[in-house]
Amino acid sequence: MSVQDSRRRVTVPELTARKGGTPIVSLTAYTTPMARQLDPHVDMLLVGDSLGMVLYGMDSTLPVTLDMMIAHGAAVVRGSSHACVVVDLPFGSYQESPEAAFRSAARVMAETGCAAVKLEGGAEMARTVEFLVHRGIPVLGHVGLTPQSVNVLGGYRARGRSGQEGNAIATGAFAIAEAGAFAIVIEGTVETLARQLTADLSVPTIGIGGSPACDGQILVTEDIVGLFNDFTPKFVKRYADLSVQIGQAAQAYADDVRARRFPGPEHVFAPKPSGNTPNA
Numbered sequence: 001m002s003v004q005d006s007r008r009r010v011t012v013p014e015l016t017a018r019k020g021g022t023p024i025v026s027l028t029a030y031t032t033p034m035a036r037q038l039d040p041h042v043d044m045l046l047v048g049d050s051l052g053m054v055l056y057g058m059d060s061t062l063p064v065t066l067d068m069m070i071a072h073g074a075a076v077v078r079g080s081s082h083a084c085v086v087v088d089l090p091f092g093s094y095q096e097s098p099e100a101a102f103r104s105a106a107r108v109m110a111e112t113g114c115a116a117v118k119l120e121g122g123a124e125m126a127r128t129v130e131f132l133v134h135r136g137i138p139v140l141g142h143v144g145l146t147p148q149s150v151n152v153l154g155g156y157r158a159r160g161r162s163g164q165e166g167n168a169i170a171t172g173a174f175a176i177a178e179a180g181a182f183a184i185v186i187e188g189t190v191e192t193l194a195r196q197l198t199a200d201l202s203v204p205t206i207g208i209g210g211s212p213a214c215d216g217q218i219l220v221t222e223d224i225v226g227l228f229n230d231f232t233p234k235f236v237k238r239y240a241d242l243s244v245q246i247g248q249a250a251q252a253y254a255d256d257v258r259a260r261r262f263p264g265p266e267h268v269f270a271p272k273p274s275g276n277t278p279n280a
């Protein structure tokens with residue numbers, strides 16, 4: 001793993017040009033301090049609507065609002081200088097019509113300074129993707145396990161196990177690519193489907209529970225560093241356990257306060273020196 005060129009921001013066309021090349025490295029970020037830590041190491045930062053579950057304790061991504069995505073999107077853009085920042089369009093902000101999608105996406109672009117938006121869906125979203133791209137908004141597609149459709153899908157289970165479901169996902173991915181998506185996230189599908197789509201699509205695929213053959217990979221940062229422990233999808237690899245370190249820090253602080261070891265003399269403000277105080 002190498003620190004990337006941090007002098008210049010990765011552009012959307014540069015990500016598209018990575019098809020079949022060096023894998024696109026991507027992680028989610030929701031806040032400025034996390035973006036600052038991740039930015040040098042990744043090509044793309046996604047401000048995912050997973051923030052509803054990870055940061056806000058919601059039990060799905062559906063209650064996430066456009067205002068939440070804009071606030072967190074702006075925070076991530078402020079914390080990054082290298083990565084291409086993409087912001088999820090939340091549930092309800094784009095499905096109704098291409099016009100509604102444009103209004104939402106234009107607010108996200110203008111108010112955050114991000115480079116692109118992501119939206120979930122297949123063939124039914126192709127017209128919307130084309131509408132946005134033709135009007136200057138780069139779109140990242142997202143097919144397979146699409147969490148905003150959890151109530152239709154009936155849970156966060158792997159997709160494309162049946163030939164019929166696999167065909168529908170493939171048709172959707174081709175429609176989104178044809179409509180001008182610059183890359184497509186393939187989430188939670190059988191590996192063979194993600195591999196086949198990577199071989200057949202002209203744009204990069206970014207896998208999350210997809211395939212090692214995908215043109216890139218993405219995961220939720222809190223999942224890989226152990227800061228989110230409500231559930232762990234099968235596709236997550238854990239690289240650190242920061243919740244343990246946070247708990248240890250809180251325990252040590254609590255022990256210090258209760259024993260009056262904190263604050264120490266170095267943590268308190270001495271009185272200002274002045275002419276008429278005997279102690280000065």
Ligand SMILES: Nc1nc(=O)c2c([nH]1)NC[C@@H]1CN(c3ccc(C(=O)N[C@@H](CCC(=O)O)C(=O)O)cc3)CN21
Pocket residue numbers: 049050053054061147155156157158188220222223228231232233234235
């Ligand atoms: N922290 C986090 N990580 C994610 O990857 C993520 C989110 N949140 N929120 C939005 C969606 C929801 N996702 C999920 C959520 C749960 C499973 C999960 O538990 N899958 C089980 C099988 C579940 C079942 O069979 O019903 C698994 O074994 O992977 C997978 C993806 C992926 N996304």
Ligand SMILES: CC(C)C(=O)C(=O)O
Pocket residue numbers: 028046047048049050051088185187208218219220
């Ligand atoms: C995991 C990625 C693909 C996502 O959509 C999210 O974090 O919301």
Ligand SMILES: [Mg+2]
Pocket residue numbers: 048049050061088
């Ligand atoms: Mg999302």
